[in-house]
Amino acid sequence: MLEQIEFEGGLPKEVSAQASFEVSDRRRAVEAYRFFYPTVSLESILRGTRAGGAVDNESAPVIVARPIHVGFTLNSDTPYLGGGLDLRKGGPMVIELPPGPLVGLVDDHYHRWLVDLGLPGRNGPKGGKVLLLPPGHEGTPDADGYEVVRSDTWQVLFALRALPLGGDLHQATALMRTVKIYAWDLRDAPPAFGFTDIGDQPMDTTPLAVENNLEFWKVLHSVVDTEPAVDELRPMLGLLAELGIEAGRPFAPDARMAQILTEAARQGRDEMLVSAFASRRPDRIAWPDRTWEWVGLRPENGTFERQGSLDVEAKDRWFAQAIVASPAMFRRDAGAGSLYWLGHRDSTGAYLDGGRSYRLRVPLPVPYSLFWSVTAYDAQTRSEVVTDQGRAALRSMFEKVEPEAADHVDLYFGPEPPTDGEGRWIQTAPGRGWFAYFRIYGPEQAAFDGDWRPGDFEALD
Secondary structure: OOOOOOEEOOEEOHHHHHHHHHHHHHHHHHHHHHHHHHHHHHHHHHHHHHHOOOEOOOEEEEEOOOOOEEOOOOOOOOOEEEEEEEHHHHOOEEEEEOOOOEEEEEEEOOOOEEEEEEOOOOOHHHOEEEEEEOOOOOOOOOOOOEEEEEOOOOEEEEEEEEOOHHHOHHHHHHHHOOOEEEEHHHOOOOOOOEEEEOOOOOEEOOOOOOOOOOHHHHHHHHHHOOOOOOHHHHHHHHHHHHOOOEOOEOOOOOHHHHHHHHHHHHHHHHHHHHHHHOOOOHHHEOOOOOOOEEOOOOOOOOOOEEOOEEOHHHHHHHHHHOOOOOHHHHOOOOOOOEEEEEEOEEOOOOEOEOOOOEEEEEEOOOOEEEEEEEEEEEOOOOEEOOOOOOOOEEEOOOOOOOOOOOOEEEEEEEOOOOOOOHHHEEEOOOOOEEEEEEEEEEEOOHHHHOOOOOOOEEEOO
8 A cells, every 4th residue: 555655846756656556546446346336236137137038128037036046135025027128229118017016116227216116106006107218318208197207328127026915926926927018119009028937947136256356347347338428427437437447448458457456346345245244334223222233224215315425335235235226125114115124143243153043033913014024145145045945034924933822933043943943944054154134014113113123133052
């Protein structure tokens, strides 16, 4: 690390100048990595769905996530539908939702929120039509009855979940298959949208393969090179240009810059994981007498904005663990959306260890209007734990984890089943750290005011 730049007659010495370039390039690369990590994450989702058989504008995969589906904190609570829309190819696109318990959103290529769909959207459970306009689209079509949304990027991601009310996954999946997606120009006779069932097919929608090496920057360049410049991002795009990543310019770093970018990817990834799992933010604490933390630190919006600035630490923390963002995902209002709490430490403050056994005591009744769940994730992949058991979640609608007339239920996590309560046990893998998300769908007031709170993970060995 350069401590001081030496000058002679007010001008920097050559040796000091060269050393300064090295420090400056490394600093810029790490900051650019952290800022654009969500971009590479979204591009990885698009590539992963295409590898699973999806075709932009024509079809998308339908899954109930399982450990074979590698995706940042995907859950097994609800079926998913999601994929890419190419507005350069299709022009204005329509997403038409039927009435029912659908929850979704659209994010642009930089992983920025554009619009909520379904229950958290403008029309709530009534369904409705969203019209997506591409960059630079002139005027507004005669779109009475449509919610019109403009995108700054050609490529967007749409993601939907169907809430399986009453535990009926088949009905929830069938509801999603009635979603219509088509080009505005074909609205009078829209072609059928395809749904690819990949429930038993592995799929990886993460940037894990590229997040700590030079490939990260190649993926990022592919996005920057195909999208129009976004005014809001001009300062950070300028930072990228200094590193040789610029629209209309081949990405061809020399050996020195390639090494800097590779090392910055490793450093940036590691710093984001610190934000995710070793944060110093006091507002991360959910309850002062528990180790549970809030996953999302900006409950007021889905853009990580606070008064006067962008909360970059909250943004880093979220995208190191999760994907997509919208106001509905972070809202802390009774009855609205869902709540997410992170549990990655036991009652002593130690990280959760896949080789140890734990008990989680959950007071009953849990304050929900829909359902609740606990899902275990591998700390290295930030995806569902992979074990011989083949599952990673305990869900109130499916595993019957709420004994009748009981004031609590004990859930178990560890490499071996407990002597009692095997039906309430998730297997973990020795040698691998893990964390859990506690989710409440349709949270009630007691989830916010402290009248209800889960216990901490208690080590049993």
